[in-house]
Amino acid sequence: MNQITIEYCNRCNLKVENDSDLLREIAYNEDRYLADLLKRAQEDEDNSLHKEATEQMKQRLKEPLPEIDLPEGEEDDEPTEGMFQTDDDDEEPSDEMGSPKQETDEINEDDVRKALEEYARNGEISFQNGKVTVTPKGVKKLAANALERILKKLSQKGVGIHAAEKVGFGVDLSLHTRAYELGDDYSSANMERTLLNTLSRAGDLRFEPEDFEMHEEIQQSKLCAGIIIDESGSMRDARKLSAAMETALVLSKLIQREPENTLKVFVFSDEVKQIEPWAIVNKVISGGDTDIKAALGAFRRTVRHETGDKQVYLITDTEPNLEEGMHIPFEKAAAGLLEEASRYRQEKIGLNIIMLDEGPELKELAATLAKRNLGRVFFTSPVNLGEVLVQDYLKSRGESASSAAS
Numbered sequence: 221m222n223q224i225t226i227e228y229c230n231r232c233n234l235k236v237e238n239d240s241d242l243l244r245e246i247a248y249n250e251d252r253y254l255a256d257l258l259k260r261a262q263e264d265e266d267n268s269l270h271k272e273a274t275e276q277m278k279q280r281l282k283e284p285l286p287e288i289d290l291p292e293g294e295e296d297d298e299p300t301e302g303m304f305q306t307d308d309d310d311e312e313p314s315d316e317m318g319s320p321k322q323e324t325d326e327i328n329e330d331d332v333r334k335a336l337e338e339y340a341r342n343g344e345i346s347f348q349n350g351k352v353t354v355t356p357k358g359v360k361k362l363a364a365n366a367l368e369r370i371l372k373k374l375s376q377k378g379v380g381i382h383a384a385e386k387v388g389f390g391v392d393l394s395l396h397t398r399a400y401e402l403g404d405d406y407s408s409a410n411m412e413r414t415l416l417n418t419l420s421r422a423g424d425l426r427f428e429p430e431d432f433e434m435h436e437e438i439q440q441s442k443l444c445a446g447i448i449i450d451e452s453g454s455m456r457d458a459r460k461l462s463a464a465m466e467t468a469l470v471l472s473k474l475i476q477r478e479p480e481n482t483l484k485v486f487v488f489s490d491e492v493k494q495i496e497p498w499a500i501v502n503k504v505i506s507g508g509d510t511d512i513k514a515a516l517g518a519f520r521r522t523v524r525h526e527t528g529d530k531q532v533y534l535i536t537d538t539e540p541n542l543e544e545g546m547h548i549p550f551e552k553a554a555a556g557l558l559e560e561a562s563r564y565r566q567e568k569i570g571l572n573i574i575m576l577d578e579g580p581e582l583k584e585l586a587a588t589l590a591k592r593n594l595g596r597v598f599f600t601s602p603v604n605l606g607e608v609l610v611q612d613y614l615k616s617r618g619e620s621a622s623s624a625a626s
Contacts, residue, residue: 281325444482445481554581
């Protein structure tokens, strides 16, 4: 299995701008209706929403109750006890619409809404039918802050993947050809010229190495990247899905700095969906089984006619267990995945599989992929996922963490 070695230096000093834990908590949680947010704010004291809503509640309790204008002649010098009570001692005071109007020292829905007002005014969230949606502006803020946090962590380790030179990625085939050389990939052969060489030399189709004529390769720096996220039910455990979503946003920001680069994002469980990168926080909902072969196949077919360096990051935590809508045993599912990985190799697509678990079957699958040289496999935790992939991406592009931050 391929190991990644990162060398650090002490030349970079990065400062992380003010981040919003509350915006992150909302973005990476699928329960975003106000009733759900209220319940979470009331029950989880460590929640950022609880802290901000508590401040709103304290402000509300400090505000004086509104004065009540009584009809002329009914003013009393001193209010009598129980003046707001009805014949029913248990009935709460009500406003004109009959709704209870009692101030309590418990977080309510208005406190939650007020805690979110600043983000709404800034255009980072919006309220739609009682549900909070993160806007494209909010998603960009999440991506920028997440990237800064990761680069900050790298700086604390000594920062920087300072490569000696920037390298090109990907190949295209030139119209020019040359004679075969030992080690050339036969997929680059110009078969028409090769056949003519064979017939000219021998009069029939008995090939010799000198008959082969190879296309010259042209190095490409354009990147055609993909991020494929497993959204099956197990990804909700240990914040795996939220880590994968945030990492996808970070990679999106890095990849799309260069206008010629393209990025395609897919999410999958028992079905595969292609989504826009900025929509990931609003459209990913966990659940279902795991059809990894279908997800890889969807990306491969999408980029088949693209040029440049083709790379995909698949983030998952479990072995495949579904194919063409049918539950199948691990051995059969693994065989299908290996078949798809072989197609990736044939079509020169870099396959990077990130495993967020280390179960025995996943380790067996990773070992088989590595043994057949069908891409790379990483084992990591949700906590370190972003760092691992940012380091790998920057190293592959010959960049430093400091240049990425500028």
